[in-house]
Amino acid sequence: MEKFIIEKKCRDTKARVGRIITAYGEVETPVFMPVGTQGTVKAVSNSELRDIGVQLFISNTYHLYIRPGMDVIKNAGGLHKFINWDRAIITDSGGFQLHSLAKYCKVNNEGAEFKSHIDGSTHFFTPEKVIEIQNHLGSDIMMCFDECTSYPCSRDYAEQSMELTFRWAKRCKKFFLDTHPVDTEQQVFGIVQGSTYLDLRRTSVQELTDVGFDGYALGGLSVGEPKEIMDEIITEIVPLLPEEKPRYVMGVGTPEDIWTCIENGVDMFDCVIPTKNGRNGQALTSSGKLNLKNAVHKNDYSPLDSECPCEVCREYTKAYIHHLFRSGELLALRLLSLHNLYFLIQLVGSIKKSIRSGKFVSEKKKFFENYGKL
Numbered sequence: 001m002e003k004f005i006i007e008k009k010c011r012d013t014k015a016r017v018g019r020i021i022t023a024y025g026e027v028e029t030p031v032f033m034p035v036g037t038q039g040t041v042k043a044v045s046n047s048e049l050r051d052i053g054v055q056l057f058i059s060n061t062y063h064l065y066i067r068p069g070m071d072v073i074k075n076a077g078g079l080h081k082f083i084n085w086d087r088a089i090i091t092d093s094g095g096f097q098l099h100s101l102a103k104y105c106k107v108n109n110e111g112a113e114f115k116s117h118i119d120g121s122t123h124f125f126t127p128e129k130v131i132e133i134q135n136h137l138g139s140d141i142m143m144c145f146d147e148c149t150s151y152p153c154s155r156d157y158a159e160q161s162m163e164l165t166f167r168w169a170k171r172c173k174k175f176f177l178d179t180h181p182v183d184t185e186q187q188v189f190g191i192v193q194g195s196t197y198l199d200l201r202r203t204s205v206q207e208l209t210d211v212g213f214d215g216y217a218l219g220g221l222s223v224g225e226p227k228e229i230m231d232e233i234i235t236e237i238v239p240l241l242p243e244e245k246p247r248y249v250m251g252v253g254t255p256e257d258i259w260t261c262i263e264n265g266v267d268m269f270d271c272v273i274p275t276k277n278g279r280n281g282q283a284l285t286s287s288g289k290l291n292l293k294n295a296v297h298k299n300d301y302s303p304l305d306s307e308c309p310c311e312v313c314r315e316y317t318k319a320y321i322h323h324l325f326r327s328g329e330l331l332a333l334r335l336l337s338l339h340n341l342y343f344l345i346q347l348v349g350s351i352k353k354s355i356r357s358g359k360f361v362s363e364k365k366k367f368f369e370n371y372g373k374l
Helices: 046-051 061-066 070-076 079-083 127-137 155-179 198-211 227-240 255-263 273-279 311-315 318-327 330-357 360-370
Strands: 004-009 016-022 025-029 031-034 056-060 088-092 105-107 112-115 122-125 141-143 187-192 215-218 247-249 268-271 282-285 288-291
Touching: 004 330, 016 330, 025 031, 031 056, 031 330, 056 061, 061 088, 061 122, 061 127, 070 079, 070 127, 079 088, 088 127, 122 127, 127 141, 127 155, 155 187, 155 198, 187 198, 198 215, 198 227, 215 227, 227 247, 227 255, 255 268, 255 330, 255 360, 273 282, 273 330, 282 330, 311 330, 318 330, 330 360
Parallel strands: 031 268, 056 088, 088 141, 141 187, 187 215, 215 247, 247 268
Antiparallel strands: 004 016, 016 025, 105 112, 112 122, 282 288
């Protein structure tokens, strides 16, 4: 069963356009995936996500397992039915929580013991259990269990962690094959680790590709490392991943990073920036970033972005949104989250068009001539 089709390649860069085939429809790539950790993209409804063109989003295995729990989701018929989402869903394995919730967990060769950040109860995640949970969720794309290291990270620890991630990946793959029919539409992706050490990243790529997965991700990025190091890893490592499989950079998604990723052959990326920053007053625009909490916008009756046709830009002014933030109104959080998501979805859509038309390089130059003028 063909699960990924490359339709067009850029002649001047490694950028490409393709399609990922899932049980809930085809996903056009490159694709930006909003973060819906708890089965919801914060402050935005599913109908709004559909309206702005979201094809899939990413939820989190650990968080959904802790709350509402597997029984609730299984009884609903899986995550798609529980949240009433008729498009694709990718689920992270919980490996990122080994970084973000480090004080609540202990790692060993077998897996990771978590103390719930909700009620303190103890839970043990193994690679097998992580795949089992994602299967109960009905994930279209499952991520292997991995250890996401923090920055900075010693070389010795990075190497030990990378090898642990590889051993867990092999166990994930075996359990997946043992529990799924050959023609399953569900997919499982391996995750490349190795911190900031390029040679470890190369080793990780080789080990994972020897096992073979439906797609490959770069994990452990955007965890505090300097941007130039992150860009170097993307530039050096992404082209080593199998060309015929989807390539995913996890946790990365500023407008600048999106161009860098796509230029180097990345097909998928996710990031909390559009919603998290939106809830804190930041708007993404074609000219750069705006902080709507700043007093300069108090009497500015122009839209957030004069080039953006989204509902927020059509119907509301900077002055009004500034007023909403100053007044503590929840609508402010919703409006900026929705606008920022629309901005990134449309940006990726325009980049796809530029690849198809052979204008990627010129469109990138045009974008950055205007971006950052604020």
